[in-house]
């Protein structure tokens with residue numbers, strides 16, 4: 001029998017059972033009225049989550065594909081861009097930009113800290129030729145939130161487009177694409193959207209489309225012009241992962257029913273609850289500006305962080321995420337996205353408490369021997 005496990009990682013996140021069920025439907029062909037109707041509904045409902053009137057394009061691939069698309073579609077080799085690095089995912093923006101031959105001006109803060117809008121404003125003033133600014137709504141590696149609303153206000157006054165990685169933050173932390181004037185939002189399927197990994201999304205403003213017209217970087221699979229042409233017929237240029245699109249129809253229906261404002265509020269409440277409980281356990285938050293999407297927690301000095309995460313996962317049936325890169329063993333992360341509810345967190349944290357006590361007892365025994 002399959003071992004039960006409570007999945008509390010910031011992606012992939014748990015998929016509701018009724019959504020898993022629709023993925024067992026027989027495969028059908030995608031160049032059909034049936035698919036077009038499905039894809040029309042999904043594409044329309046995605047706009048409600050992105051808070052935009054613009055089209056939302058769906059790619060088959062993980063979230064990073066949409067990050068790459070948001071570079072390849074809007075820039076030309078040698079262009080200057082500003083990348084905001086508050087963790088591993090911000091660093092990914094810089095890596096992709098460099099790989100495409102862009103001139104990346106990097107704004108970097110230590111892990112656990114956020115980037116201030118003032119710092120971005122100064123960087124833009126010092127680099128008036130910058131064509132784009134790349135930011136992250138929720139930096140999943142550290143649990144930090146960036147002030148996208150204030151940053152968007154600053155970037156909107158320049159020629160640059162403002163591109164936001166909302167792969168984890170979408171449908172968890174508030175994001176108003178049109179209302180805040182964010183030019184490009186990218187996301188993925190396996191986080192707040194509550195379906196398995198495999199779809200990536202991108203929405204672009206008119207300012208971004210204007211830049212697309214002069215952008216010379218090579219692109220084929222992620223060419224937005226092609227996506228736009230296909231989307232006019234509620235279609236995609238290439239074979240869609242239609243099983244995942246079926247699943248997405250279900251979760252978007254649920255999300256529409258609940259309403260995005262209520263989803264943000266529910267996630268925020270869960271985040272507050274988790275942070276309170278974490279403090280009650282005598283633990284410390286890693287993030288100085290915590291997002292609602294997830295909570296990153298410092299591993300106490302007397303505990304082996306990797307051992308903690310593996311014990312919870314393999315022996316206790318609770319999967320948390322460990323730290324990435326140099327944060328390995330230093331932090332663990334608990335998600336509040338999507339289908340995760342207070343009861344899941346309650347169980348997760350009580351098992352965490354018990355496991356910390358057990359590991360400490362083992363430590364003490366070791367010392368006495």
Ligand SMILES: *Cc1c(COP(=O)(O)O)cnc(C)c1O
Pocket residue numbers: 011062063064065089136138139140165166167168169188197
């Ligand atoms: C998960 C995540 C990604 C990466 O997405 P993949 O689906 O693994 O490609 C990028 N950025 C952020 C902020 C994420 O949380």
